[in-house]
Amino acid sequence: GNSVTQMEGPVTLSEEAFLTINCTYTATGYPSLFWYVQYPGEGLQLLLKATKADDKGSNKGFEATYRKETTSFHLEKGSVQVSDSAVYFCALAYMNYGGSQGNLIFGKGTKLSVKP
Amino acid sequence: DGGITQSPKYLFRKEGQNVTLSCEQNLNHDAMYWYRQDPGQGLRLIYYSQIVNDFQKGDIAEGYSVSREKKESFPLTVTSAQKNPTAFYLCASSIGQGTRSYNEQFFGPGTRLTVL
Numbered sequence: 001g002n003s004v005t006q007m008e009g010p011v012t013l014s015e016e017a018f019l020t021i022n023c024t025y026t027a028t029g030y031p032s033l034f035w036y037v038q039y040p041g042e043g044l045q046l047l048l049k050a051t052k053a054d055d056k057g058s059n060k061g062f063e064a065t066y067r068k069e070t071t072s073f074h075l076e077k078g079s080v081q082v083s084d085s086a087v088y089f090c091a092l093a094y095m096n097y098g099g100s101q102g103n104l105i106f107g108k109g110t111k112l113s114v115k116p
Numbered sequence: 117d118g119g120i121t122q123s124p125k126y127l128f129r130k131e132g133q134n135v136t137l138s139c140e141q142n143l144n145h146d147a148m149y150w151y152r153q154d155p156g157q158g159l160r161l162i163y164y165s166q167i168v169n170d171f172q173k174g175d176i177a178e179g180y181s182v183s184r185e186k187k188e189s190f191p192l193t194v195t196s197a198q199k200n201p202t203a204f205y206l207c208a209s210s211i212g213q214g215t216r217s218y219n220e221q222f223f224g225p226g227t228r229l230t231v232l
Contacts, residue, residue, distance in 0.1 A: 043223030093219035108158040
């Protein structure tokens, strides 16, 4: 079935460090891929997305590239800030061959803490 | 400002009582969703609705019920049949099925339910 696996946290980094959060997926058809972010005490916000192979999503200095050959969508940022401390969720939305869309399937989330 | 509101932010319930969580959106979105979030579990889909007067069970619908009488509103009732209801509940909405942005979901701030 369809699933998302992301690296377990928590991840603790110093300010200005390089961030990678790994995400791999299993899906039938041609999924769209997403990263959502949840700041403490809040709901989730869409951070970036990619809808086809080799697409790169980017927002607020974060990037992720849709790699079909490795079924991955790793999140990266070159220089993290304290304000990036949050929980990050990788998600997929599968598309079947008929073109109808399934609902989002989320990974378990990775907590990031950035220290000054 | 357009968005999703959930109320209350914190809710306490005695065992054996039903309780209803409110979710309202003014984004003119057709689709609405309820998720449950537990520590280390990610988000799990309870119910979703793609159009007024229609809704479908998600992955963990047992012990929950919903209604969709208005486009703007999608209340969730946690019944006494739900064996472990203490959790963080998130409501979301998106543009309707069949659009490229179907799975760009907008989330409310959540309701934390505690059963005493």
